[in-house]
Amino acid sequence: MIRFQDVSKVYENGHKVLDGLTFDIKQGEITVLIGPSGCGKTTALKMINRLIRPSAGEILIEGKNIAGFDPVALRRKIGYVIQSIGLFPHMTIAQNVGLVPRLLKWDKARIASRVDELLAMVGLDPDTYRSRYPAELSGGQQQRVGVIRALAADPSIVLMDEPFSALDPISREQLQDELIRMQQDLKKTIVFVTHDMDEAIKIADTIIIMNAGRIVQMGPPEQILRHPADDFVRSFIGKKRLHEEAGEPVTVERVMVKSPVTAYPTRGLAEAIKMMENKRVDTLLVVDRANRLLGQVSIYRILEHFGDETKTLADVMQPAEHAVKPHTPLTVALRMMSAHQLSNLPVIRDDHVLAGLITRGSVVSHMAEVYARKEMREKFHAG
Amino acid sequence: MLADLLDFIAVRYPDLLAAAGRHLAITVAAVLLGILVAVPLGIYLAERPNRFLNGLVFGIANLFQTIPSLALLAVLIPLMGIGTRPAVIALFLYSLLPILRNTYAGFQSVDPSVTEAAKGMGCGTLQRIFLIQLPLAFPYIMAGIRLTTVYIISWATLAALIGAGGLGQLIISGIGVNRKELIISASLLAILLALAADWLLGMAERRFSRRAKAKHGLSPVTPQMET
Numbered sequence: 225m226i227r228f229q230d231v232s233k234v235y236e237n238g239h240k241v242l243d244g245l246t247f248d249i250k251q252g253e254i255t256v257l258i259g260p261s262g263c264g265k266t267t268a269l270k271m272i273n274r275l276i277r278p279s280a281g282e283i284l285i286e287g288k289n290i291a292g293f294d295p296v297a298l299r300r301k302i303g304y305v306i307q308s309i310g311l312f313p314h315m316t317i318a319q320n321v322g323l324v325p326r327l328l329k330w331d332k333a334r335i336a337s338r339v340d341e342l343l344a345m346v347g348l349d350p351d352t353y354r355s356r357y358p359a360e361l362s363g364g365q366q367q368r369v370g371v372i373r374a375l376a377a378d379p380s381i382v383l384m385d386e387p388f389s390a391l392d393p394i395s396r397e398q399l400q401d402e403l404i405r406m407q408q409d410l411k412k413t414i415v416f417v418t419h420d421m422d423e424a425i426k427i428a429d430t431i432i433i434m435n436a437g438r439i440v441q442m443g444p445p446e447q448i449l450r451h452p453a454d455d456f457v458r459s460f461i462g463k464k465r466l467h468e469e470a471g472e473p474v475t476v477e478r479v480m481v482k483s484p485v486t487a488y489p490t491r492g493l494a495e496a497i498k499m500m501e502n503k504r505v506d507t508l509l510v511v512d513r514a515n516r517l518l519g520q521v522s523i524y525r526i527l528e529h530f531g532d533e534t535k536t537l538a539d540v541m542q543p544a545e546h547a548v549k550p551h552t553p554l555t556v557a558l559r560m561m562s563a564h565q566l567s568n569l570p571v572i573r574d575d576h577v578l579a580g581l582i583t584r585g586s587v588v589s590h591m592a593e594v595y596a597r598k599e600m601r602e603k604f605h606a607g
Numbered sequence: 608m609l610a611d612l613l614d615f616i617a618v619r620y621p622d623l624l625a626a627a628g629r630h631l632a633i634t635v636a637a638v639l640l641g642i643l644v645a646v647p648l649g650i651y652l653a654e655r656p657n658r659f660l661n662g663l664v665f666g667i668a669n670l671f672q673t674i675p676s677l678a679l680l681a682v683l684i685p686l687m688g689i690g691t692r693p694a695v696i697a698l699f700l701y702s703l704l705p706i707l708r709n710t711y712a713g714f715q716s717v718d719p720s721v722t723e724a725a726k727g728m729g730c731g732t733l734q735r736i737f738l739i740q741l742p743l744a745f746p747y748i749m750a751g752i753r754l755t756t757v758y759i760i761s762w763a764t765l766a767a768l769i770g771a772g773g774l775g776q777l778i779i780s781g782i783g784v785n786r787k788e789l790i791i792s793a794s795l796l797a798i799l800l801a802l803a804a805d806w807l808l809g810m811a812e813r814r815f816s817r818r819a820k821a822k823h824g825l826s827p828v829t830p831q832m833e834t
Contacts, residue, residue: 275727300729310724314742323738324728373728383727 225251225413226272226381231281233267233437241267243437244281249430251380252411254403256424258460259434265417268434269383272415273302285381300324303374303382303412307390309366311358317343317369318354324377342372346402364395371403375410384416388423400426421461425449433457476557477550479590480571480580486511489518489538493526496537500526509570509578510541516576519543547572550579554590557582615788623777627796630773633766634759634804636695641702641755646748649710650736668704676701676762680769694771698763702755709751713744745815753808760801774800 226249233242242264249255257265270276271283274295282289290298311320321342322335330338340350346368358366367387374382388396404427407414418424424431425445432442433456441453452458485503487496489510496508500523510518519541529540547570548557561569561582569582616623645668652661671679679697687693717740725739741748767775774793781789 270727273727275723296729296731298729299727304724304727306720306724306727308718308720310718310720312721312725312739312743313718323730327729327734 225249225286226415227284227287228268228271229282229284231268231271231278231283233264233271233276234279241437242278245437245439246281247432247439247442249413249415251413253429254407254414254416254427255430255432256416256418256428257432257434258418258421258424259440260460261419263434264437265434266385269385269415269417272381272383273299273304300328300377301379301381303376303379305367305370305374305382305384305387307386309358309363309370309390311366311369311373313358316355316357317348317361320358320369321373321376323373328377330377338376342375345406346372362395363391364398367391367395367399368402371399375412379412381413381415384414386417386419389418389420396423403427433460474554474590475550476548476552476554476571476582477579479554479586480550480582481586482580484509484570484578484581484583486515486578487537488512489536489541491537492533493530493535493537493540496521496526497523497530507568508537509544509581510537511578515578517544517547517570517572517578520570544570546570548582549573554587558587612788612791615786616792619789619792623792623796626772626774626777626793627800629771630760630763630775630797631800633691633695633698633763633771633773634756634800637698637759637763638702638752638756640695640699641706642752644699645703645706646710649707649748650714650741652707653711653714654732654736665704665707668707671700672704676765677768680765684769689770691771693769694763694766698759698766701762702759705755705758706748706751709747709754710744713747714740716747717743742815746812749808749812749815753805753812756804756808757801760797760804764797 228245228247231242231245232240234240241262245264245268257268259265267276271278272285272290274290274293282291284290312323315323318336318339321339325335325338339354343350343353348365348368353361353365353369358369361369367390370387371384374384388399391399400423403414416424416427428445430443431445431448433440433448433453435456441448441457448457449461452461485499485505486509487499489512491499500506500508506523507520509520512518521537521541525540525542529535546560546564546566548560550571550573552571557569560566567584570578571580571582573579648664652664674682676697679700680693683693683697687696721739721743722735725735730738763771763773764775764778767773767779774797777793778790781787781793
């Protein structure tokens with residue numbers, strides 16, 4: 225679909241960003257370009273829609289050299305999503321999404337129905353959001369609009385330049401999931417730049433790992449995880465793992481849930497139950513405005529007092545009898561949990577600020593990770 | 608005193624209005640010329656960053672600004688004679704810098720990611736400028752035009768010295784024949800004209816900035832859970 229043939233980029237100051245890059249991007253796949261900053265991944269991406277011109281070599285789309293295309297016409301056929309979102313602040317959501325169709329001179333009715341269809345696809349109610357302005361949306365919603373704006377004219381190629389890296393972790397996860405879901409139907413050829421290996425592994429069909437303007441390794445995520453080509457790749461995919469190999473004791477901080485479900489003491493009991501229901505937890509940590517741990521309250525304790533409407537969490541919470549510091553070794557925390565029959569264990573810093581929560585779930589997922597990696601490592605050494 | 612003034616206005620209002628009309632016409636002509644030259648020039652400079660050219664153009668525009676208005680008018684007499692034309696030219700030269708500066712600043716203020724998105728999506732240069740950058744820079748440009756207009760209305764009184772007419776003509780005559788009413792009523796009219804222009808252009812400016820600038824929040828709003 226897209227072919228890079230011996231592509232180089234040298235800037236006037238002699239800095240070589242890309243050095244003889246040759247690879248193929250397959251149709252209908254998500255190809256992720258990944259590497260440390262300055263490795264040339266964004267430069268390579270921007271060459272596909274001719275925002276950057278190669279110094280040498282050529283780029284072919286469906287066998288045709290793009291140097292022969294009119295750049296403006298080419299860009300209208302390629303979707304483009306950027307990290308800073310770049311929505312046009314003076315245009316409504318509908319105008320933003322409909323811009324490329326408008327440039328392509330679609331008629332108004334067709335643009336309007338396309339906009340509604342796309343908004344619905346990413347879970348934004350068209351009647352609510354169509355006429356809003358970008359600043360009225362949250363970051364996650366803005367980038368959803370950024371993504372559908374790129375899809376508006378139904379391009380077969382979509383370029384995404386670190387599209388989710390400026391978002392908060394929750395929105396980022398959601399958008400990654402949505403991208404994977406949409407891709408199942410859309411089957412676009414997506415070229416995606418990121419520096420986040422977790423993201424790459426999650427969404428990629430093919431990962432291209434770059435360093436200093438060259439490809440270090442290219443292949444499906446599974447293959448790269450199992451057979452990293454060299455130390456660079458190994459360090460890139462497994463910084464966490466290296467710590468374990470160095471024999472450092474695992475601390476509570478590495479395993480804890482970083483944003484446990486908390487509530488202020490002024491919450492009513494019905495509200496608290498609703499919250500626990502939403503977040504699917506059986507215990508709430510009660511904190512003050514500075515996020516200092518005041519106590520905790522279980523669902524059973526709330527139900528006991530539920531009849532009394534005047535009560536708030538302050539009345540029913542119990543002091544957290546056991547807590548650990550972030551640097552406490554995990555083994556100590558586990559011993560504590562089993563000795564006192566605790567289902568969870570708050571982690572607090574020296575100033576009493578809540579840092580996280582050790583739950584059985586977090587311990588299990590940590591163990592799973594450790595074993596999966598150990599197994600992988602053994603296979604790697606054996607192979 | 609006040610009664611005299613009111614009597615005077617009651618009798619001479621056709622003259623006063625005619626002078627105000629001419630005053631306004633000179634101002635509008637100068638500002639329109641200024642817009643026609645300075646806005647495209649500002650856009651060009653912002654689009655093609657070239658340090659030498661920028662320095663040169665801003666330097667020249669700045670230079671015009673520093674010439675005392677009386678001197679500039681005097682210099683234009685041998686070149687263009689007297690009358691409305693040299694007056695409009697002089698005032699036009701004064702209008703260049705504020706409009707140029709604000710157009711340039713307005714274009715610079717557009718978030719580069721917005722410009723990049725427009726380019727990457729396939730906007731041609733003109734489409735990018737007219738659909739994206741100009742609307743976003745509009746509040747700045749409008750502010751420059753408003754400021755200039757108010758100044759030019761005030762400076763245009765001096766243009767009467769080279770025979771351009773307008774309210775300045777009445778003031779000069781008032782000085783000549785020592786009629787306070789004439790001086791005061793013409794000055795008041797000039798003030799009113801400036802205030803009215805400021806108010807009207809301010810309205811226009813706010814209308815647009817409400818649409819563009821208030822919505823100018825690209826940084827993600829407080830992260831929230833979406834369902």
